[in-house]
Amino acid sequence: MSTHLLVLAGGVGGAKLALGLTRLFPPPVLTIVVNTGDDEVFHGLYVCPDLDTVMYTLAGVVNEETGWGVHGDTWRVMEALDRLGGETWFRLGDRDLATHLRRTELLHAGLTLTEATRYLCERFGVRHTVVPMSDDPVRTVVETDMGTMSFQEYFVRHRYVPRVQRLRFEGAEKAQPSPAFIDALAQADALIVCPSNPLLSITPILAIPGVRARLAAVPGVRVAVSPIIGGQAVKGPAAKLLEEVTGEPASCVGVARLYGDLCTHVVIDQQDEERRAAVEALGYRVTVAQTLMTSEEDKVALARLVGRLCGALP
């Protein structure tokens, strides 16, 4: 039986599996490490989209329709900001804004991002460990046919229309994993790579020096859940981006290839049964399952499957 699971997550898909895992495992078992490459400063406020999506999801306050922001939030500030000619393409609800105000205040007061995240999680009643991949700034920069832009400009402002040529993770070369991530790298009995965008959510984590090798050295099962189902992403640009960057049609096979030495197991969707052999040919043990997580039952069921693969559940 595993005693410590290291979970890598990005935004919506990662948050969903993370929620399932928190329903099955008590806090000490999980370290949920979240991508911060998408972080950006808006209007002077430090915004962490992936950390917030995971936190709001685990707290049960996420806007399930959008996958980000707070359920039932209002838009008073954005409306006023719009009248002042402010940049409002990145929508920040009023309650959501309070999170960014508080985080910015805590960071200005000298807390690390890990500490500020812990503080906010406590306030939102999240008892499991959610940590940034690093307390150092790492910024995903997207080189496209429409120019070089920040991740949020690419993703939100331009709705991932630009064709991506290359991704860079600025600052990654000087970044260190966050303290809880370092501990989990040393202690974990298994690794779970959530069905988040491989290039945008997981690769930034792997770009931190030493992380990929240390993840590959986690003993026991290292399992990735493919976010690509039947050649398509459940949400967002994962499929489009994979095709643009790898030059091949998006599929769970392409995802498995990206993770290479990182994982021992891959979970693919039942729609991709026919691709099982191709993934196995890459050296993985493959499990076919329903991976689309619509209801909470779906999330818990997938989490249970992954937990069993890791030997952490009977």
Added chain:
Amino acid sequence: MSTHLLVLAGGVGGAKLALGLTRLFPPPVLTIVVNTGDDEVFHGLYVCPDLDTVMYTLAGVVNEETGWGVHGDTWRVMEALDRLGGETWFRLGDRDLATHLRRTELLHAGLTLTEATRYLCERFGVRHTVVPMSDDPVRTVVETDMGTMSFQEYFVRHRYVPRVQRLRFEGAEKAQPSPAFIDALAQADALIVCPSNPLLSITPILAIPGVRARLAAVPGVRVAVSPIIGGQAVKGPAAKLLEEVTGEPASCVGVARLYGDLCTHVVIDQQDEERRAAVEALGYRVTVAQTLMTSEEDKVALARLVGRLCGALP
């Protein structure tokens, strides 16, 4: 007839007389220089209480009940921030917050405070020139019997209960007047010191090197309106503070003494008729008038009186 009036203002009282002046004079005639010693960063946002009170007042959107903030504002963000354990003693309404977000965004983009203020004023439809006293940071620090604190901590958090021993204006010694202030110092035909708190709103302006001497050298009439009426402040700690710092009962005489060489004329309230001789004894020409500004008519009437004293109105 004067052609250019230099107006010094702080918060509420200054904003009221400034509003009256803008009803009588077209934009090129007035330069309204506002105290920035009260400015503070809250939650990473750059907040300029006096500039905003003047801007909101001239724009006709001020909350007249409080004298600050936007009329009819809502408090969604503050409510959420309160639940997150944020510091909410400095109340920022949702619409008001948008102003601070936009200003912070503009300052981060490299604009000076003068430029950011001009931008915001344009958006709020304020056509008259409202400028910060300086684009450099000057911070009013209050030394009290309860310890040393920032102006906002003293004023808002502790509701000016602490007994003030000394005021300091950090950064003043290295600050320069803002460009429009420098122009007005060179061009003004008259000076109007609004009925703002002499120690907290006007003294910070005078603390910028060279300003006091250049103001005293403005040709023509230099008139101050006493904010102390019958020994009391209309609003805020002016009277209490004057007593604590000067050791004398607050009165228009004490105000006049503070302004010393700065002004040639003082306007005192009709309630202070009996103190006329004492103010005249300090070398001033004194006008007795109704200085309490409740209605818009009051503001325009006092502005007209001051404008006439300056020779700028028939």
